[in-house]
Amino acid sequence: MALDNVTSALISLLIMDLVFLLVLVAVVALLAGTKKAAFAVMKRNFVGYFSNPTGYVFLCIFVFLTSVAAFWPYEFFNSNLATLDQLNYWYPLIMLVFIPAITMSIWAEEKRQGTDELLLTLPADDFDIVIGKYMSAAAIFTASLLFSQLSTFTTLAILTQGGLDTGLIFTTYLGYWFVGLTMIAIGMIASFLTGNLTVGFILGALFNAPLAFASLADSISPNRAIAQWIAGSGIARPFDDFGRGVISSSSVIYFILVAAVALYVCMILIGRRHWTGGKDGSGMVWHYLARTLALVVFTVGAVLAFRNQDVVRHDATEGKVSSLAGATKDLIQNLDADRPIVVDAFISSDVPELYAKTRYELINLLKEFRSEASKRGRTIEVNLYDGIELFSEEAALAAERFGIEPVERMVREKGAFQQKQFILGAAFKSGLQKVTVPIFEYGIPTEYELVRSINTVASGAKKRLGLVTTDARLMGGVVTAGMQMQRVEKHPLVDELSKQYEVEEVDMNSPVTPGMFDVLVAVQPSSLSPPQFERFVDAVKAGVPTAIFEDPLPVGRSYITPTGRPKQGGGGMAAMFGGGQQEPKGDIRQLWDVLELDVPGQPNMNQLYDSKLAWQAHNPYPNLAESANELWVFIDENQQGLREGDAMNDESRITSGLSQVLAIMPGVVDGKSESSLNHIPLMSTGENSGSLSYTEVEQALNTRQPISQLINSVQPGRHIAIAIEGKGGDEGDDADDQGDAESTDDDQADAKDHPIRAVYVADTDLMLPDFLLIRADPNAAQDVRFQFQNVTFILNAIDWLADQTQFIDVRNHEPIFASLKMIDSVKDQAMGDVRLRSKEFQNDYDAAVREAEEKMQSEIQSLQKEIEKLTKQSQDGKIPTSVLREKQTTFAMMQEAQQRALAVKTQKFERQRDKKVQEIERLADQKVTEIQNKVKTAAVVLPCIPPLVIGVIVFASRRLRERETITKARLK
Incomplete structure (x- = not known):
């Protein structure tokens, strides 16, 4: 092939x-x-x-x-x-x-x-x-x-x-x-x-x-x-x-x-x-x-x-590596001709292999931005400081004026892991507006970073995004976890959103009406108090664009209350003095009624609702087989048996172009059969999938029962996320009359003028901070390269709600770069050998340590039995206590000596294991280097042979023709 x-x-x-x-x-x-x-x-x-x-x-x-x-x-x-x-x-x-x-x-x-x-x-x-x-x-x-x-x-x-x-x-x-x-x-x-x-x-x-x-x-x-x-x-x-x-x-x-x-x-x-x-x-x-x-x-x-x-x-x-997306060209066309934009990009001379493609793409795109702007009568001045040294004047300028400093990454180059410092950032300025990208991470689309930054400094204003204050604590804070108070850091997604939006925290203690925010984001809104939840539902009903992430069983963050579980309050000191009682929370079914959603499940004894959880028997990463189960739902377009668009709706602007998202223990959601709203499925499970009740999943997790034993029926095509658009029915009219006293006639008029627009995702774990790290560094795991697009899906959903779909188009525009596949295959094979042999060495090490421990136990076992016998005799008064103490001292000294000997042996085994691992890594790197050297030699030597051969033939032919005109006597 x-x-x-x-x-x-x-x-x-x-x-x-x-x-x-x-x-x-x-x-x-x-x-x-x-x-x-x-x-x-x-x-x-x-x-x-x-x-x-x-x-x-x-x-x-x-x-x-x-x-x-x-x-x-x-x-x-x-x-x-x-x-x-x-x-x-x-x-x-x-x-x-x-x-x-x-x-x-x-x-x-x-x-x-x-x-x-x-x-x-x-x-x-x-x-x-x-x-x-x-x-x-x-x-x-x-x-x-x-x-x-x-x-x-x-x-x-x-x-x-x-x-x-x-x-x-x-x-x-x-x-x-x-x-x-x-x-x-x-x-x-x-x-x-x-x-x-x-x-x-x-x-x-x-x-x-x-x-x-x-x-x-x-x-x-x-x-x-x-x-x-x-x-x-x-x-x-x-x-x-x-x-x-x-x-x-x-x-x-x-x-x-x-x-x-x-x-x-x-x-x-x-x-x-x-x-x-x-x-x-x-x-x-x-x-x-x-x-x-x-x-x-x-x-x-x-x-x-x-x-x-x-x-x-x-x-x-x-691969269209030097082309701009159509949305990018439209952005440049809409720039103010009288407001120039200055881009100062700083790139160090030595960039790690992982960032080489990003560096290449960044330089290409900056030059195309400059050319496209000039062609359209706009001004994007690009000052490209390429190949700078870490301690040069340019590097000092980047740090002092723009805050772009060398970043440090652990990389493997020339046969060894090393901390490598490099600069790969840019600053954007227009008038008084300024945006700095300190590092272009190689897992994040470069064109998207550039477009977002240029749009921010060009427009002079960002759209407003409201983060609803819930148990998820995206803005950070203190939460109650069990009997203790826990400090939660600000979610890195907030920093990502802040590059494009003016992010504000919304406590829902007062009504939110259309126009106050361009989009709301609510993570686990069921954890809101009843008054707050009612205001939130009113905001959705009034037509405030809203992204909703509601999880029946949050896994990654234990402090988030599941949908059907009561909210515990008064932790810490309050619990010590008899506190910790249940707090009232919103009834998520009110929101489902407004959005006309059908969420399978059943009411529970707490007068709440337990949603069913989705399962799917598909795992594209065999290395995750030990940690993942059927409740890890990989929404994968490449899943066998699925047609294009079955897992990810390719007709939606949100999911078109996406191929894989991981949802961990998500719920199931669908639109009601008779609905006045338009429900657009975004992500769905594949052929071998279905749903399980919350109760049986909870029992299985507590008893460590395999999830596969719970599966007794297949229900393919279960929706994990859904978009909702349109004007709702008359179901909520009575509720409006009896609702929050703070609502006004103007608010009700606004609700009629603004149709419902929302995205509902039955999972919060798909926005775990780990996915942002994977997005920045897909090679973060040693044995696998993840392809998760969780962050892209979240950003696409929010941009769609905020009517900033141009950013979605830019994210989907991915140039194709040709890589050295032959070298990659050699590297993969070599690293596969390293992993296999390292595992063998680890097994040998474990066996050696286990054998040493067993030998030590056998050597002291007889003395330990003797001490037990003497102890019993001492209690009966048959031997003096001094004899027992002497034996105990001897045993303690012997045990200590054995422990020291075991520690020495363990260190020896560790050194042997590490030495063997280093040797196999060295051989693997040597194999890659040998292939590279062979390619270099062949590429340099072989092309020179044909012209040399032809040159010799021409030279010989000329000499023969010359000799033909010379008499034989003169040749002698």
């Missing part, structure tokens, strides 16, 4: 190359038909180059250097991305060697051999000579580049098992081609100035050096504005689009104009024979100099005009 994928990728690239070559052939055919002399010059130089072994030597050097630059740096395998970032960095330097090697002989060799005069006597004008020479050099470079492309692509195709981004590689090499064509035109100027090949090579490198090194201007210019202008004048910025897979008109125009200016200078240099030496010679020099300067000024102006005004800008990557 992998070989088929590699072949398919190669065929795809060859088709792109064929189309590209056909365009070039069409241009050459047009030249051959209209400019025969130019075509003759081109053909002569092209054939002459590849008829000489020296040409193949330079081709070999070019392929060698590109392969070394692409695959040899440590950063290539550390990033684990199938890109050519390392080659992009070194490519200008390689061109400073290769391009002068092509151009140095274009005219200098003609002068050295004296054939320039003969060439100028042809029936052709100066343009024919210059364009013929230029196209021959371009053809030589194109052939060399195609060979390099095929060798590089083959290596990447093997490393990715055919899963690389063909569009990205083709576009990158298209950028290399434009860079080469521009540098060839400049290098030709050097060749027209001298008749010495060595001088031509040196001058060609010198003339191209300013464009190649312009990107380093910030290291020599203290003025950042000037440095940025100089850097933008070099080839790095226009090439950057191609290197990211984007074909932009501004980049193409840059290369064409610079090449045109250089070719015009070549025309002047070859045509100077017509006017030098005459009486107007000096005047003509100034005339053509003025022309050239005017053309340079025009070129600079055109480049600046088109730099951020792309008529055409196309992301050619297959």
Whole structure:
């Protein structure tokens, strides 16, 4: 399968190359038909180059250097991305060697051999000579580049098992081609100035050096504005689009104009024979100099005009890694044109492998934000501080001005776990508004973080979100747990929501009417007191958008009262003095009636209601088999037997694009059969699923009975979450008349104008803080990579209620990055061996310790029996007490000695176990390194063989032809 994928990728690239070559052939055919002399010059130089072994030597050097630059740096395998970032960095330097090697002989060799005069006597004008020479050099470079492309692509195709981004590689090499064509035109100027090949090579490198090194201007210019202008004048910025897979008109125009200016200078240099030496010679020099300067000024102006005004800008990557979501473009379009946004992004030079994709995506998106804003007449100024050191001035600026400081993460690199510090943050500012993202976690969509931050500083105001104060204590506080008071920290979800909303706590001691909050979030609202609960129900009935999380059996936070259980109050000191009695709580059935929900279950003796719990026999993570049971409900789109959209409703904006959510011991909910509201199922269980009563689940958990023994019937398609929209029926009219005295006629009028809009989730455990940690770091567990999208579901639900669906679209826009699957498979296999062998070592350690303990017990057992016998005799008065004490002292000393010996043995076994584990880890890392080194060697050596072989054949063929014209007598 992998070989088929590699072949398919190669065929795809060859088709792109064929189309590209056909365009070039069409241009050459047009030249051959209209400019025969130019075509003759081109053909002569092209054939002459590849008829000489020296040409193949330079081709070999070019392929060698590109392969070394692409695959040899440590950063290539550390990033684990199938890109050519390392080659992009070194490519200008390689061109400073290769391009002068092509151009140095274009005219200098003609002068050295004296054939320039003969060439100028042809029936052709100066343009024919210059364009013929230029196209021959371009053809030589194109052939060399195609060979390099095929060798590089083959290596990447093997490393990715055919899963690389063909569009990205083709576009990158298209950028290399434009860079080469521009540098060839400049290098030709050097060749027209001298008749010495060595001088031509040196001058060609010198003339191209300013464009190649312009990107380093910030290291020599203290003025950042000037440095940025100089850097933008070099080839790095226009090439950057191609290197990211984007074909932009501004980049193409840059290369064409610079090449045109250089070719015009070549025309002047070859045509100077017509006017030098005459009486107007000096005047003509100034005339053509003025022309050239005017053309340079025009070129600079055109480049600046088109730099951020792309008529055409196309992301050619297959994974759309350099594209913005439609919602993002709409956001940029709606920005205030008179209110610029400044983004300062700080990225350290050494970023861990886990964050390499995030770094790549962040840089890509920031540049696309800048381009998109400029195209739409908006201003997003991006100050990108990339590759900074932790103790540099830029790092100090990030910390002092924006509070972006190095973060520390435990990572495994180069065969060892280590704490690594790095910077990967950004600050957003517009007017007086400011937002800082101190770290872009690699599990959180980067585009979403950027859009949310830009929207916040651009709008100048956030929508209001009210967190209802319940037992869940999302804002933190003190709760009663058993007989003690417990301090609860603020839920990390609050910090996440605060990035987008103005989050406020709502105690429901007064009515909440439409317009006060854009959305309410209530976690376990049944724990509210009856008056508070009635006000909450009135708010929902009045049309306040509300996200409701009601759990029949909360697991992760024991202080949350289950739906059907009475609320205990007066813990701590009150319980010690006879307190701790039950507190009244709301009747959740009132809310269900308003939302017209059907929740299966039964009333209990506390005059409350026990909801049924959902179960499902599906676990996509075998490593969780020991801790998870059927009450861990994995809402999984990839579950066998389900069609797309069965588990996650793909027609809802909330769940469209989601694939997996984990609900722990959730309830079951559905809409009533005859309902005036529109009930939209969001998450449902699969084929092998159903529901169990609260009582039998509680008994099973208390007695440690397997949940599977309770299952006696299957009821697939049980809903865990549901969205509710529409205007309710007349059921609540009487209740309104008898309700809270604080309600007014205006409130009742508002209720008619605002239809009910709510999301009901029969679980609170899906918002455990652990899921936010997993979202930030999906590799947090050593043996498994979780795919839970719990946090995304919660944010989508809240955004849907707040009518901020653009953020949902941005979250769903996930670019596809090609990774080095071959290396990943080797790593996974190696780590699998490490886990297996480590478990074996642990078992050996446990057995050795157990054996040592048994031996110790057997050695002291006889003495212990003797002491028991003496104790009995001492009690009967048969032996003196002193004898017993002596024996007890001896036993204690012996037991202590045995314990010390056991501790020594245990430490020895631990050292042996740890040493074996370290050895197997070292061997695993060594195996990965060996594969990487083999890939490096093959990628560098193998591409050099074909041009060397052809060069030897050409050399031998030339020698044979030379010997044919020499008499045998002279050969002797």
